[in-house]
Amino acid sequence: MGRRPVVAIALGALLAVLVAASAPSGNSTLVTTPSPVAQKSPLHLSLTPVDQAPAVWPAEPVTVYATNGKLTQAALAGADGTPVAGTLAADGSSWTSTEPLAYSRSYSLSATGTGEDGRAVTATSNFHTITPDNKVAVVTTPGDDQVVGVGHPITFALDEPVRDKAAFERAVSVTSEPSVPGGFYWFDDRHVHWRPAGYWPAHTSVHVRAKIFGKDFGGGLFGQADVTTNFTIGDAVITEADGGSHQMTVSINGQVARTAPISMGKPGSPTDNGTYVVTEKLAHMIMDSRTYGLALDAGGYVTPVDWATRISAGGIFVHSAPWSVGDQGYRNVSHGCINASPEVANWFYNLAKPGDVVTVTNSGGPTLNPQDGLGDWNIPWDQWQTGGNR
Numbered sequence: 001m002g003r004r005p006v007v008a009i010a011l012g013a014l015l016a017v018l019v020a021a022s023a024p025s026g027n028s029t030l031v032t033t034p035s036p037v038a039q040k041s042p043l044h045l046s047l048t049p050v051d052q053a054p055a056v057w058p059a060e061p062v063t064v065y066a067t068n069g070k071l072t073q074a075a076l077a078g079a080d081g082t083p084v085a086g087t088l089a090a091d092g093s094s095w096t097s098t099e100p101l102a103y104s105r106s107y108s109l110s111a112t113g114t115g116e117d118g119r120a121v122t123a124t125s126n127f128h129t130i131t132p133d134n135k136v137a138v139v140t141t142p143g144d145d146q147v148v149g150v151g152h153p154i155t156f157a158l159d160e161p162v163r164d165k166a167a168f169e170r171a172v173s174v175t176s177e178p179s180v181p182g183g184f185y186w187f188d189d190r191h192v193h194w195r196p197a198g199y200w201p202a203h204t205s206v207h208v209r210a211k212i213f214g215k216d217f218g219g220g221l222f223g224q225a226d227v228t229t230n231f232t233i234g235d236a237v238i239t240e241a242d243g244g245s246h247q248m249t250v251s252i253n254g255q256v257a258r259t260a261p262i263s264m265g266k267p268g269s270p271t272d273n274g275t276y277v278v279t280e281k282l283a284h285m286i287m288d289s290r291t292y293g294l295a296l297d298a299g300g301y302v303t304p305v306d307w308a309t310r311i312s313a314g315g316i317f318v319h320s321a322p323w324s325v326g327d328q329g330y331r332n333v334s335h336g337c338i339n340a341s342p343e344v345a346n347w348f349y350n351l352a353k354p355g356d357v358v359t360v361t362n363s364g365g366p367t368l369n370p371q372d373g374l375g376d377w378n379i380p381w382d383q384w385q386t387g388g389n390r
Contacts, residue, residue: 043069043115045123053127058101059214062086062109064123065094069115079106100213103222104131133220136160138210142231142355150236151277152355153195153376154208161189163218165390168192171215171223176206185379185388187371192388197381199357202253204233237356239318239348241338243271244362246329248318248338250348257351260344261329263321265336270365272336276311276358277374281349283307289335291315301335307345309352311338313373318358320345332363 046065049056062084064074070092076084084107086097092113101107109125139157142148154174162168169184174194182196200206207230212223241248241262248262265271285308289300292315296302308319321328321339328339338360340348357377360368370378 040117041068041115042117042119043067043113043121045071045111045113045121047109047111047123047125049109049125049127051125051127053125055130056101056107056127057214057216058103058105058129059211062097062101062107063094064096064109064111066092066113069113069117069121071095071111071113073113074109074111076107076109078102079108101129103129103135105129130222132222134160134222135224136162136212136217136221137224138212138227140208140210140227140229142229144229144231146231147234147353148231149278149353149355149357150199150202150233150238151275151357151374151377152200152233153193153277153374154206155374156192156194156210158190158192160221163189163221164216165189165192165387167215167217168212171212172208172210174206174208176200176204178204180204183385183387184390185376185384186390188389193376195376195384199236199238200233202233202236206231206233233355234353237351237353239356239358241271241318241358241360242362243273243332243360243364246331248340248344250351252351258344258347260340262344263324263328263330263334263339264332264360264363265365266333267364269335270332271316271334271338271360271363272312272365272368272372273360273363274368274375275377276316276360276368277377278309278311278352278354278356278358279313279373280310280354281308281352282310283349287315287317287319287337294335306342307349309345309349311358311373312368312375314369318345318348318352 044067048063062076064071074095076086076097084097085099086095088095106128112122114120137159141155142152165186180196182194184192184194186192210227213226215223236253239248239250243264246262247259249259250257285305287303287305294300306320308317310317316337318338320342322342324333324339325341327333368375368378370376
């Protein structure tokens with residue numbers, strides 16, 4: 001009983017201390033921890049190719065990227081001081097070359113910028129481009145700005161055999177308006193064609209780009225130079241020559257323009273059946289059978305001919321043949337060409353353009369070799385899609 005007041009006093013004293021400790025005081029000081037000051041980073045420049053790179057592909061862009069700051073200038077030049085053009089991004093984040101380099105050349109790249117810390121930084125790279133064992137050039141048809149017929153394939157003639165054909169195909173783009181699906185077919189290692197599944201629509205615009213420079217086509221072979229061409233498909237002129245009826249019907253954009261009598265190859269030298277494409281026109285020429293192996297003493301000939309429209313590399317023409325007018329419409333008497341009267345041949349000559357289609361039926365001959373001129377259409381589409389000698 002006598003110890004309870006002592007406990008009460010002690011508890012009261014403790015409470016008083018706690019209250020005093022929690023009460024504000026006019027002399028108290030608020031202690032705070034200061035926030036750390038953000039450190040500003042120095043500029044980092046990333047140059048590609050890296051310094052001393054020994055075998056750079058010249059078609060790949062040269063780049064500079066900046067982090068923790070801005071790029072203010074960059075310069076690329078060959079060993080002789082010739083500058084290479086490039087573009088600096090508006091936000092200073094990068095620089096990219098805008099023209100290709102050359103094979104087997106040394107280059108110097110210099111870049112300068114300012115970091116977040118306000119300090120200037122410069123970086124350099126010196127490198128060398130590859131030296132190909134060999135280079136390949138390409139020639140394409142149709143030519144730039146040419147107007148051609150609906151049957152004209154796009155041809156690529158290479159001056160060196162290509163081993164990696166898939167790489168070549170990836171380097172080529174074909175775009176058109178309207179868009180037309182198509183594909184490549186390799187006749188051999190140096191000749192590849194691209195054509196649509198069916199004839200081009202009339203009045204199509206076509207753009208072809210063979211971006212082969214700097215591309216590796218296998219075996220140390222690299223592309224020599226890019227090639228571009230833009231051409232237009234004209235009216236759809238399609239001729240049907242029938243060796244049975246001895247008639248030739250010409251349609252323009254689906255409408256029959258004219259039907260005329262003709263004479264094709266006689267039984268001993270029948271005209272090949274199949275689909276031909278116009279490739280050349282000669283107002284006057286000398287036809288010489290010896291050019292395809294028929295001697296004069298074996299029934300050959302050397303004959304002046306007018307209004308000759310070539311439809312095969314092997315020498316098949318639609319041409320004027322005044323000597324066979326009496327046979328035209330009745331019988332086949334030529335050595336393989338399509339004979340027409342001078343007036344009909346002249347009319348056809350003036351109408352025809354490279355790429356126009358001539359189909360021959362009922363001639364009694366074999367099917368035209370697809371490699372005879374532009375005989376591409378004699379290869380069915382499902383076979384064409386296999387790529388040929390790919």
